[in-house]
Amino acid sequence: METIASSSAFPPDAFAKDCASRVVLDRIGDRWTVLVVGALADGRLRFSELRTRIEGITPKVMTQTLRALERDGVLTRTVYAEVPPRVEYELTDLGRDLLVPIDAIRHWAEQHASRIVANREVYDR
Amino acid sequence: METIASSSAFPPDAFAKDCASRVVLDRIGDRWTVLVVGALADGRLRFSELRTRIEGITPKVMTQTLRALERDGVLTRTVYAEVPPRVEYELTDLGRDLLVPIDAIRHWAEQHASRIVANREVYDR
DNA sequence: AGAGACAGTATCTATTTGATACCGAGCACT
DNA sequence: AGTGCTCGGTATCAAATAGATACTGTCTCT
Numbered sequence: 020m021e022t023i024a025s026s027s028a029f030p031p032d033a034f035a036k037d038c039a040s041r042v043v044l045d046r047i048g049d050r051w052t053v054l055v056v057g058a059l060a061d062g063r064l065r066f067s068e069l070r071t072r073i074e075g076i077t078p079k080v081m082t083q084t085l086r087a088l089e090r091d092g093v094l095t096r097t098v099y100a101e102v103p104p105r106v107e108y109e110l111t112d113l114g115r116d117l118l119v120p121i122d123a124i125r126h127w128a129e130q131h132a133s134r135i136v137a138n139r140e141v142y143d144r
Numbered sequence: 145m146e147t148i149a150s151s152s153a154f155p156p157d158a159f160a161k162d163c164a165s166r167v168v169l170d171r172i173g174d175r176w177t178v179l180v181v182g183a184l185a186d187g188r189l190r191f192s193e194l195r196t197r198i199e200g201i202t203p204k205v206m207t208q209t210l211r212a213l214e215r216d217g218v219l220t221r222t223v224y225a226e227v228p229p230r231v232e233y234e235l236t237d238l239g240r241d242l243l244v245p246i247d248a249i250r251h252w253a254e255q256h257a258s259r260i261v262a263n264r265e266v267y268d269r
Numbered sequence: 270a271g272a273g274a275c276a277g278t279a280t281c282t283a284t285t286t287g288a289t290a291c292c293g294a295g296c297a298c299t
Numbered sequence: 300a301g302t303g304c305t306c307g308g309t310a311t312c313a314a315a316t317a318g319a320t321a322c323t324g325t326c327t328c329t
Contacts, residue, residue: 031254031257032254033178033179033182033250033253033254034182034183034197034198034199035199035230036196036199036200038257039257039258039260039261040253040257041252041253042257042260042261043252043256043257043260043261043314044178044179044249044250045175047173047178047249047253047258048172048173048174048176048177048178049173050170050173050317051173052173052175052245053158053169053172054158054159054169057158057159058159065275065276066275066276066277067274067275067276070276071218072159072163073159074159074160074161075161075218075318076318077317077318077319077320078276078277078278078319079277079278079279079317079318079319080316081277082276082277082278083316083317089267090263090264090267090268091260091263091264092259092260092263092267093260098276101275101326102274102275102325102326102327103256103274103275103276103325103326104271104274104275104276104277104324104325104326105275105276105329106275106276106277110179112262113256113259113263115159116145116252116256117252117256119252120245120248120249120251120252123244123245123248123249124169124172124245124246124248124249125158125165125169126245127158127164127241127244127245128158128165128166128167128169128172129156129157129158131168131238131241131242132156132163132164132165132167132168133164134217134238135167135171135217135218136164136167136168136218137163137217138215138217138238139215142214142215142217143215157308164291175286182314190307191306191307191308192305192306192307195307202286202287202288202289203307203308203309204286204287204288204308204310205286205287206285206308207307207308207309207314208285223307226295226303226306227294227295227296227305227306228294228296228305228306229297229305229306229307229308230306230307231293231306231307231308
């Protein structure tokens with residue numbers, strides 16, 4: 020395999036290394052992406068609002084995650100030249116598309132969480 | 145951290161640290177989970193078959209991922225006492241449930257991959 | 270002058286991931 | 300009897316990533 024398959028001559032195959040869709044999956048297979056995108060479901064939020072909503076994320080990692088998502092065109096970053104500074108993040112159309120499967124994942128997690136935690140306890144015993 | 149909130153007195157909230165659903169999300173926010181579960185969509189596979197299908201995963205990481213998913217009850221691991229050894233992995237009901245949102249994610253990735261790669265190129269320029 | 274808000278950086282450490290080499294049991298072949 | 304092969308992993312070490320914590324710059328308000 021050579022070039023990134025952005026052509027549609029071949030069906031995109033996320034299992035193939037170097038396939039574009041695999042590259043994209045790597046973004047979602049990120050600890051924080053699901054949470055950040057999910058947090059922006061109801062509209063634009065500022066950096067600090069995101070930090071409050073998503074417990075446990077450090078500012079460095081928040082910045083990294085946001086920049087990566089901005090780079091991919093999932094969200095926009097708008098800086099207002101005020102003091103104190105105001106920066107708002109908002110999903111793009113692409114980001115709102117992503118929201119659909121991401122919500123599905125989150126719902127699955129919330130539905131089956133207790134069962135999974137129980138499985139772990141059995142396994143570890 | 146002491147107890148994971150597996151009670152259903154509170155609505156599960158994946159944004160909250162220490163919430164069970166957050167713990168579960170962390171499993172999905174793993175680089176390989178989506179691929180491994182997706183690979184098992186059509187039935188049981190052996191270790192080496194998984195390695196072939198999922199390009200780029202190393203044996204160590206494959207083992208880690210499979211053990212974690214087994215621990216969570218997403219798949220089963222069956223060892224046949226043969227030589228050479230045969231070990232088969234298969235999704236549980238829980239795993240097949242997970243397959244639904246995971247397929248949604250993969251479809252999203254395959255659909256929008258080229259657009260995202262294009263976005264990155266613009267951003268990096 | 271000093272404190273505070275906000276959106277981050279800088280720095281250092283801990284944890285995860287990855288590359289690569291190797292192992293053990295048994296069969297098949299020479 | 301020795302050699303090589305298959306399969307499903309481990310072992311070991313290096314590299315990349317995530318996390319904890321402290322700090323910065325700008326302006327405004329007291």
